[in-house]
Amino acid sequence: MIDGLYDWIDDRLNISGGGRKMVNKIFPDHWSFMIGEIALYSFVVLLATGVFLTLYFVPSSTDVVYHGPYIPLDGVHMSEAYLSTINLSFSVRCGLLMRQMHHWAANIFIGAIVVHMCRVFFTGGFRRPRELNWIIGINMLIFAIFNGFLGYSLPDDLVSGTGIRISYSILESLPLVGPYLANLLFGGAFPGNALIPRFFIIHVLILPALIAGLLGAHLTLLVRQKHTQFKGPGATEHNVVGAPMWPTFMAKTQGFLFLIAGITALLGAAVQINPIWLYGPYKPYLATYAVQPDWYMGWLDGALRVMPHWQTVIGGRVIIPNVFWPAVVLPGVTFTVLMMWPFIEQKITGDRADHQLLERPRDRPKRTALGAAVLSFYFVLFGASATDVLANYLNVSLNIVLTTFQVLVFVVPLATYPVALRICREFQATPGAGKTKRHNIVIRSADGGYSTVPTEARPGDTLRELEPVALDASIYLPALVGSPSYEPVDRAGIGARAAAGGTYEAVSVDDEAEGAEGDQGLAAATTGAEGGGRARSRVFRIPRNYRGG
Amino acid sequence: MPWLRRILVPLAVVVIAAALGTFVIGRARVTASSTAMQNPGLRLTAASRLTSRGLIAAGRTLYTQTCSTCHGGDAQGSALGTDLQGLGGAAVDLWLTTGWMPLRTPGLQPANKPVNLTTAQINEIVAYVVSIKPGGVPVPTNISLKGASASEGFYMFSLNCAPCHTITGAGDALAEGFRAPSLHSVTPTQVLEAIRTGPSNMPRFGPGDISPKEALDVALYVTKYIKHPADIGGIGLGGVGPVAEGFVGLFVGVGVCLLAAYWVGDRTARGDGEAHGEGGEDESDHEGDAPAAGVDDRSYSETTSDTADA
Numbered sequence: 001m002i003d004g005l006y007d008w009i010d011d012r013l014n015i016s017g018g019g020r021k022m023v024n025k026i027f028p029d030h031w032s033f034m035i036g037e038i039a040l041y042s043f044v045v046l047l048a049t050g051v052f053l054t055l056y057f058v059p060s061s062t063d064v065v066y067h068g069p070y071i072p073l074d075g076v077h078m079s080e081a082y083l084s085t086i087n088l089s090f091s092v093r094c095g096l097l098m099r100q101m102h103h104w105a106a107n108i109f110i111g112a113i114v115v116h117m118c119r120v121f122f123t124g125g126f127r128r129p130r131e132l133n134w135i136i137g138i139n140m141l142i143f144a145i146f147n148g149f150l151g152y153s154l155p156d157d158l159v160s161g162t163g164i165r166i167s168y169s170i171l172e173s174l175p176l177v178g179p180y181l182a183n184l185l186f187g188g189a190f191p192g193n194a195l196i197p198r199f200f201i202i203h204v205l206i207l208p209a210l211i212a213g214l215l216g217a218h219l220t221l222l223v224r225q226k227h228t229q230f231k232g233p234g235a236t237e238h239n240v241v242g243a244p245m246w247p248t249f250m251a252k253t254q255g256f257l258f259l260i261a262g263i264t265a266l267l268g269a270a271v272q273i274n275p276i277w278l279y280g281p282y283k284p285y286l287a288t289y290a291v292q293p294d295w296y297m298g299w300l301d302g303a304l305r306v307m308p309h310w311q312t313v314i315g316g317r318v319i320i321p322n323v324f325w326p327a328v329v330l331p332g333v334t335f336t337v338l339m340m341w342p343f344i345e346q347k348i349t350g351d352r353a354d355h356q357l358l359e360r361p362r363d364r365p366k367r368t369a370l371g372a373a374v375l376s377f378y379f380v381l382f383g384a385s386a387t388d389v390l391a392n393y394l395n396v397s398l399n400i401v402l403t404t405f406q407v408l409v410f411v412v413p414l415a416t417y418p419v420a421l422r423i424c425r426e427f428q429a430t431p432g433a434g435k436t437k438r439h440n441i442v443i444r445s446a447d448g449g450y451s452t453v454p455t456e457a458r459p460g461d462t463l464r465e466l467e468p469v470a471l472d473a474s475i476y477l478p479a480l481v482g483s484p485s486y487e488p489v490d491r492a493g494i495g496a497r498a499a500a501g502g503t504y505e506a507v508s509v510d511d512e513a514e515g516a517e518g519d520q521g522l523a524a525a526t527t528g529a530e531g532g533g534r535a536r537s538r539v540f541r542i543p544r545n546y547r548g549g
Numbered sequence: 550m551p552w553l554r555r556i557l558v559p560l561a562v563v564v565i566a567a568a569l570g571t572f573v574i575g576r577a578r579v580t581a582s583s584t585a586m587q588n589p590g591l592r593l594t595a596a597s598r599l600t601s602r603g604l605i606a607a608g609r610t611l612y613t614q615t616c617s618t619c620h621g622g623d624a625q626g627s628a629l630g631t632d633l634q635g636l637g638g639a640a641v642d643l644w645l646t647t648g649w650m651p652l653r654t655p656g657l658q659p660a661n662k663p664v665n666l667t668t669a670q671i672n673e674i675v676a677y678v679v680s681i682k683p684g685g686v687p688v689p690t691n692i693s694l695k696g697a698s699a700s701e702g703f704y705m706f707s708l709n710c711a712p713c714h715t716i717t718g719a720g721d722a723l724a725e726g727f728r729a730p731s732l733h734s735v736t737p738t739q740v741l742e743a744i745r746t747g748p749s750n751m752p753r754f755g756p757g758d759i760s761p762k763e764a765l766d767v768a769l770y771v772t773k774y775i776k777h778p779a780d781i782g783g784i785g786l787g788g789v790g791p792v793a794e795g796f797v798g799l800f801v802g803v804g805v806c807l808l809a810a811y812w813v814g815d816r817t818a819r820g821d822g823e824a825h826g827e828g829g830e831d832e833s834d835h836e837g838d839a840p841a842a843g844v845d846d847r848s849y850s851e852t853t854s855d856t857a858d859a
Binding site for chain 2: 029030031032033034035037038042071072073074075076089090096100103104107108111112115158159252255256259260263264267269270271272273274275278279280286287288289290291292293294295296298382385386387388389390391392395396397398399401
């Protein structure tokens with residue numbers, strides 16, 4: 001019956017061809033390729049829980065009086081948005097669980113995007129031909145951060161209201177146009193009544209649609225350009241080694257979806273997040289201390305805190321308030337440089353070749369060190385968003401903590417760079433570093449020196465070894481991003497292909513390859529030689545230019 | 550031993566998550582012990598307190614032992630401590646019941662610490678200090694929170710207290726080394742005393758600022774809803790807000806997801822017995838059957854599949 005249904009659909013939609021191609025799509029097996037899927041599946045959780053929340057949330061600033069089970073708010077005037085969130089938390093079955101899951105999923109979503117971005121950065125996955133996908137990813141990150149902030153603001157509680165007040169000031173800090181822009185976006189002076197409905201529609205419709213659209217583009221490009229892979233036995237610049245979509249990857253990824261949803265549900269059930277009933281409704285004349293944004297905005301909050309009070313005054317008027325630098329210029333520069341990074345690196349290294357094989361972070365010590373330093377910079381800024389909390393728990397003066405962070409924000413990245421560089425170089429100098437299976441014997445010589453001798457290789461030990469290759473100075477300039485130690489790819493061939501068709505997929509498709517055993521096409525090639533005598537079964541390879549039937 | 554891995558990996562995930570969670574919560578939660586630890590040196594003098602006169606006499610002895618070094622023999626103050634004469638009972642009671650006094654180390658602002666005096670001993674000292682010179686704010690008595698309104702208290706709290714103590718009452722650091730202490734373990738008496746006397750850096754709120762009724766409202770809110778907040782939704786993370794949540798989200802949330810990715814990510818169909826289409830079969834069942842599994846099951850080259858005949 002299922003066959004019949006399938007035939008019926010196939011007759012009309014002709015899904016067999018494309019479907020076969022999808023089913024046979026190869027996914028490399030390294031676990032780090034699943035990080036992006038954390039983001040993908042937490043986005044699914046976000047959509048599912050978000051739909052539930054929209055059923056009960058009322059995006060309105062209308063003043064209402066609460067009467068309900070939470071006694072301290074009984075008879076209190078509040079906005080309808082806050083009231084509906086309180087009702088969601090106390091009166092709707094599963095409401096609080098959904099709200100907390102939604103919030104935790106947002107934290108995980110953006111966290112996973114950042115970790116995924118780091119993975120792509122440190123392994124060189126952004127290089128040609130994947131610059132476009134890198135840019136799409138960065139844009140998703142920006143939209144996700146914005147959307148997280150809007151969602152955080154929607155309940156209209158005291159803490160988030162303070163955050164909106166800060167963002168209003170940030171908008172106002174734009175030279176010349178700031179106040180007009182702030183007025184336009186907020187529909188008048190702060191706080192106004194337009195804020196909640198506007199934020200709501202951006203939060204539930206515009207930004208999610210943008211993110212979903214970009215996600216589609218991201219995945220389409222992934223399928224079109226095929227996966228990158230780490231160098232390993234059988235894995236070359238011209239194939240993809242891994243498991244096919246069906247059944248292996250499908251089982252894996254479905255299980256992973258449930259795992260992510262389960263972890264989010266566990267967090268939502270066990271750990272309280274954003275207890276807005278303790279915060280109370282937002283009133284512009286009320287304030288609370290210890291207000292921070294969610295972590296993904298924390299670095300901006302930290303930047304605001306550590307920024308000294310410098311502002312540009314011309315003719316007795318403040319032209320550029322100091323808020324402008326940490327809150328507008330810093331994120332602007334951050335995301336611009338991030339988006340342009342593939343091109344910046346191309347400029348520095350002169351490497352404009354196609355790359356399908358990933359690099360290990362140690363293979364590009366300078367890039368890795370730079371990335372680590374920049375990451376540490378933002379991590380220190382994130383820490384600076386908690387100056388008051390740290391001062392309280394460490395029992396130190398707040399002013400000392402603040403000054404410390406003003407120093408750390410420069411010192412830590414400067415210290416991270418050489419340390420990371422050194423670690424990479426050490427890794428490079430030690431073949432087999434990072435492999436846990438093989439022991440080294442430490443020998444102390446008669447005159448007190450130490451040396452290490454690796455134990456005998458066991459079967460399988462050398463499988464993932466990448467032999468260090470001497471730097472080819474004629475191709476790669478020793479520059480900021482470091483010296484690549486992978487084997488230089490066949491530049492002539494890639495250049496010729498690029499010249500011929502513009503993309504790396506320009507080679508004609510071997511249609512007969514499907515189902516045939518061999519090197520071309522979808523094939524199971526039995527390779528037993530590379531395993532160091534270890535019994536190994538078949539390796540799945542798919543050529544880069546394979547397009548399916 | 551693949552079966553071991555099957556058990557150990559999820560177990561490790563759970564243990565690491567629990568450890569991280571406990572660590573974060575442990576850091577965040579303010580542990581304030583209110584159990585009065587008996588000081589053996591003071592126990593002898595706390596015996597007779599039948600009459601007011603006896604109370605004062607006992608208080609005098611205690612005062613001389615514990616307070617007079619800094620505050621002077623007649624509470625007249627010295628270079629080390631302030632003048633307590635005419636201060637009233639409320640301030641003395643508050644500083645003693647919170648453990649701020651006797652001071653461990655001279656500093657900007659005393660920290661909450663375990664109280665070394667019994668309630669009876671504190672009452673004796675209060676009685677003695679008040680007896681030196683009357684006046685000031687008396688210790689509030691007969692506090693009844695029955696008629697108090699939690700919502701009024703919440704409002705007054707967010708208006709007057711939250712700017713320093715934070716809206717969750719977790720307390721926070723103020724400028725120049727001052728701190729607003731946590732309110733998670735205070736008593737109604739302490740709330741009323743603090744409002745009226747304004748200890749340390751805190752402003753003093755007179756009846757014109759916060760009426761007696763409103764002070765009771767605040768006391769109700771603080772002691773009932775902050776001390777025992779309606780903490781639905783799970784572990785409260787100390788009420789310090791998004792910073793703690795961010796750490797949990799990143800290190801527990803994303804961290805556990807990464808462990809899950811690590812766990813799931815390298816799993817592939819292994820062994821020759823697996824043919825595609827056998828939908829009912831659990832993948833991990835095959836793992837145990839794989840002859841070479843366990844040597845290095847994260848190797849790319851080991852990726853196998855039998856779907857090629859499709």
